[in-house]
Amino acid sequence: MTIRVLFFAYLRERCGAERRLELPEGASVGEALGRLREQYPVLADASLRVALNRVYVDNADPLHDNDELALIPPVSGGSPSAGTEKPTPCT
């Protein structure tokens, strides 16, 4: 199967805005991320959320042909406050 992969913000500047990725049938989000990390070292230490067809998902979710997988770097944030996620610190 083939999926579309979208990159945003600093990842877009490093990886390009969009690409296609061939995967075996039944591959998961996590497997797709593994393939991408092999090809883009910048992803290895990136703090990411992943959206599948415009909905946040987990690595275990299955992929299907023509899916749209978006790699979401930490969003613009602003001052953290109670109940909101804080940016992942650098390692």
Place this chain on the structure above:
Amino acid sequence: MYVITSDPIDLAAVMADVAHPGAGGLALFVGTTRDENDGRRVERLEYEAYDDMAASEMAAIGAEIRRRWPVLGVAMVHRIGVVPVEEASVAIAVAAPHREEAFAACRYGIDTLKAQVPIWKKEHYADGTRWIGACQAQHEHAAQRDEGRG
């Protein structure tokens, strides 16, 4: 309305969108671009969105607000592209029967938007740029580091 736009935000239109005869109050939060961050002078800000998802995530936050508070109207607008200093980059309006729920819902709306709506901010300084939110060490002077790392 849940809108991503590259045009200046029309605050009167945002307020008009939530106006309701049963409302006793309307809370409006407007996020504006600041000329300084972490001691560096910001010349301009640039926003990028995953447009389709950003609009649907804002609508989902609006639906959650309606579940939590007896509000009469919710509107969210985020501007993308270059936003000059002092101008509005985001606006959230909530109309409710009483001010307590209007303030609470509006606060929840902006806090949640900033945590989960896929919109990114790039600060432009006299001597460089920086994506906010991403780990600074990962992308500042990224090109040079990449060359060094191979």
